[in-house]
Amino acid sequence: MSREVMEYDVVIVGGGPSGLSTAIKLKQLNPDINVCLLEKASEIGAHILSGNVFETRALDELLPNWKDLNAPIKTKVTKEKFLFLGKTKKISWPTWLLPKVQQNHNNYIISLANLCRWLAEQAENLGVEIFPGFPASEVLYNEDGSVKGIATQDMGLDKDGNKKDSYEPGMELHGKVTVFAEGCRGHLGKELIKKFELDKGKDPQQYGIGFKEIWELKEEKHEEGLVMHTAGWPLDNNTYGGSFVYHAENKQIFLGYVIGLDYKNPHLSPFDEFQRFKTHPAIKSMLEGGKRISYGARALIEGGFQSLPKMFMPGALLVGCDAGTLNMPKIKGSHTAMKSGMIAAETIVDHLNSNKELSVYEEKFKNSWVYKELYEARNVKPSFSWGLILGIIFTGIDQILFKGKLPFTLKHKHADHETLKPANEMPKIEYPKPDNVITFDKTSSVYLTGTNHTDNQPVHLQLKDKDLPIKYTLGKYDEPAQRYCPVGVYEIQKENEVEKFVINSQNCIHCKTCDIKEPSQNITWVTPEGGGGPKYGNM
Amino acid sequence: MKILVAVKRVIDYNVQIRVKEDGSGVVTDNVKMSTNPPDDNAIEEAVKIKEAGKASEIIAVTVGEEKAQETVRKALAVGADRGIHIKVDSVLEPLAVSKILKKIVEKENPDLVFMGKQAIDDDCNQTGQMLAAHLNWPQATFASKIEVKENSLEVTREVDEGLETIEVNTPAIVTCDLRLNEPRYASLPNIMKAKKKPIEQINASDLGVDTNPRIEHIKIEEPPKRKAGIKVASVEELVQKLKNEAKVI
Numbered sequence: 147m148s149r150e151v152m153e154y155d156v157v158i159v160g161g162g163p164s165g166l167s168t169a170i171k172l173k174q175l176n177p178d179i180n181v182c183l184l185e186k187a188s189e190i191g192a193h194i195l196s197g198n199v200f201e202t203r204a205l206d207e208l209l210p211n212w213k214d215l216n217a218p219i220k221t222k223v224t225k226e227k228f229l230f231l232g233k234t235k236k237i238s239w240p241t242w243l244l245p246k247v248q249q250n251h252n253n254y255i256i257s258l259a260n261l262c263r264w265l266a267e268q269a270e271n272l273g274v275e276i277f278p279g280f281p282a283s284e285v286l287y288n289e290d291g292s293v294k295g296i297a298t299q300d301m302g303l304d305k306d307g308n309k310k311d312s313y314e315p316g317m318e319l320h321g322k323v324t325v326f327a328e329g330c331r332g333h334l335g336k337e338l339i340k341k342f343e344l345d346k347g348k349d350p351q352q353y354g355i356g357f358k359e360i361w362e363l364k365e366e367k368h369e370e371g372l373v374m375h376t377a378g379w380p381l382d383n384n385t386y387g388g389s390f391v392y393h394a395e396n397k398q399i400f401l402g403y404v405i406g407l408d409y410k411n412p413h414l415s416p417f418d419e420f421q422r423f424k425t426h427p428a429i430k431s432m433l434e435g436g437k438r439i440s441y442g443a444r445a446l447i448e449g450g451f452q453s454l455p456k457m458f459m460p461g462a463l464l465v466g467c468d469a470g471t472l473n474m475p476k477i478k479g480s481h482t483a484m485k486s487g488m489i490a491a492e493t494i495v496d497h498l499n500s501n502k503e504l505s506v507y508e509e510k511f512k513n514s515w516v517y518k519e520l521y522e523a524r525n526v527k528p529s530f531s532w533g534l535i536l537g538i539i540f541t542g543i544d545q546i547l548f549k550g551k552l553p554f555t556l557k558h559k560h561a562d563h564e565t566l567k568p569a570n571e572m573p574k575i576e577y578p579k580p581d582n583v584i585t586f587d588k589t590s591s592v593y594l595t596g597t598n599h600t601d602n603q604p605v606h607l608q609l610k611d612k613d614l615p616i617k618y619t620l621g622k623y624d625e626p627a628q629r630y631c632p633v634g635v636y637e638i639q640k641e642n643e644v645e646k647f648v649i650n651s652q653n654c655i656h657c658k659t660c661d662i663k664e665p666s667q668n669i670t671w672v673t674p675e676g677g678g679g680p681k682y683g684n685m
Numbered sequence: 686m687k688i689l690v691a692v693k694r695v696i697d698y699n700v701q702i703r704v705k706e707d708g709s710g711v712v713t714d715n716v717k718m719s720t721n722p723p724d725d726n727a728i729e730e731a732v733k734i735k736e737a738g739k740a741s742e743i744i745a746v747t748v749g750e751e752k753a754q755e756t757v758r759k760a761l762a763v764g765a766d767r768g769i770h771i772k773v774d775s776v777l778e779p780l781a782v783s784k785i786l787k788k789i790v791e792k793e794n795p796d797l798v799f800m801g802k803q804a805i806d807d808d809c810n811q812t813g814q815m816l817a818a819h820l821n822w823p824q825a826t827f828a829s830k831i832e833v834k835e836n837s838l839e840v841t842r843e844v845d846e847g848l849e850t851i852e853v854n855t856p857a858i859v860t861c862d863l864r865l866n867e868p869r870y871a872s873l874p875n876i877m878k879a880k881k882k883p884i885e886q887i888n889a890s891d892l893g894v895d896t897n898p899r900i901e902h903i904k905i906e907e908p909p910k911r912k913a914g915i916k917v918a919s920v921e922e923l924v925q926k927l928k929n930e931a932k933v934i
Binding site: 150152188189191192257259260263275277280298301302310311312314315317362439593594596597598676681683684 | 873
């Protein structure tokens, strides 16, 4: 096997906020460092999905003149609401009674995908080489075990792995330092965390699945600058989650729902909970007369401080949510991801210039405001394992009275794949049929994501044991993959009375939920051919 | 032999097209754009002919706004030697594009001009034919197989009745069908090399061509939503409905 090799000072895997901030900061500190950034999406931003209410703190430090550079950050938050929903009722919670971390008056409603496109322009202007459409599929190691770089995915293999006419071998990119910035549940990050035991002594990582739709509303129902969050219905007291509704520019709203992947009932369908949420009178009345124009979903990190792995290893660093820097009670991760990338860049420059150890990253990180934020936020998410009501009471005490300084740290007890109870012990959930006006099915939703994968290529959702879904998971958990996948990749089909587990990998939108939630960890997400996956616009 | 290949930047075929609310066009802001798919076949075929030693140079040309250069850059990454970008601010009609291409042909003197059979944005399927008329060259449209001979091409065309094989003398225009070949991927090293290949930029206004639109757009709207189907219980009922409700038999 001969692959071409390219040498760089720094190779960055992933063109999200953390990777791009790393690249920009590196070039600002030393324009002579050569930096290459790979992105699996067909273009920067096409795999980015986020709420997003943006705190500019990290960007203010990185590019203080972002306003002059015409950054796509325009809509200031002007009004905030927090609602507790019952089935038909709502209670509005006064915003002054919200913990400070949940107040947004200095923040902006943005599309993170568009911000990333803009950051990529800034990075390219500084001389960063950006290559979209090239997934890093493999970590390369030196003989001493340190990270040497990555290899890109082979292109043009058929579904059995044979070379097609269009076959193009992957190439090796070697870096003095490799930065992994793949986002939540990066598949190389996952390998590195395991190999270097970066999560030793940490709590298991916690995840959520986030859905987002963009709607164009009728003019009279749109309130530019309004940020609204809800908790409660349709989720029960024991399931962690809530909604967001952000009124952006051009009569658009960003509407979404996040559900903790530590849910227990295998009959729960996160997608259908989100759809059902939209039928609440308070939400439905807003959407009526409007039009859904985008849909997508992505897993996100919820573990925070307790689950944050060691972020350095020989030859490489983890940044952003490849490690897990999202601040859950703040419902924000972009500013912390960016800052983690900037700290990584400072570390790398010291390493290349004066041979300082990469372990300095950890010290620098501990002395930064990101660490302080994550430390103060640490007890919020685990307290919700006691249920919504106790969680809220505790969070009030912890965040408002003690400002996150209580002298103890609650633990995350289980990984998300361990929390499902057997299907016969849990109540079935009847979800209403979509009306195709306010609520939709998965088929019409996946269409809006623009996702596609060349059909004749190896399946990128791999089963460790091919028989397990039918032999075990179907009987015990009623195969929850049918429900947790937000685009219906997994189906149980009956053929001549024989049940078959079908993987429609073409529809995959790279959310990584299956890799996280599969109760036996039987599904592994690997990189498909470059350019595959969703083609999100302004998500 | 020199081959000129025309490529166009269009909305990616996977993206769901959204019509602007005021009916003035379709939304292109932050929408993923790509090379028009049959143009990829046109480039691939040119590169194959060059690899077979039957062509000496491939020039990729595009007519479009600043970012249309990406399309030329991609052609360079899969094997074109140099590029030409004709800069315009608005989307031009096929007639204007064919007049511009005529000027480029006169300047570059290629033996062959390849392009996709049509662009997936407006589906006009006119530019190649119009260029042939302007140049008074033979044309072979909807090519699914091309064989290069001395001073001529044998081209298999996809036509309604099946396949038609014709021979055209060179110089000639060939518009390419999707079945012509399987376009290769641009490899990372080739994308890097393509960044160093030259792209000549020419302002369309400097070519002395009348590019004024001949077509007036009155309104652009989405096609009506398909109504949900119904299930019928029997063949009789189906026939009934086709006769009385749909009135098609």
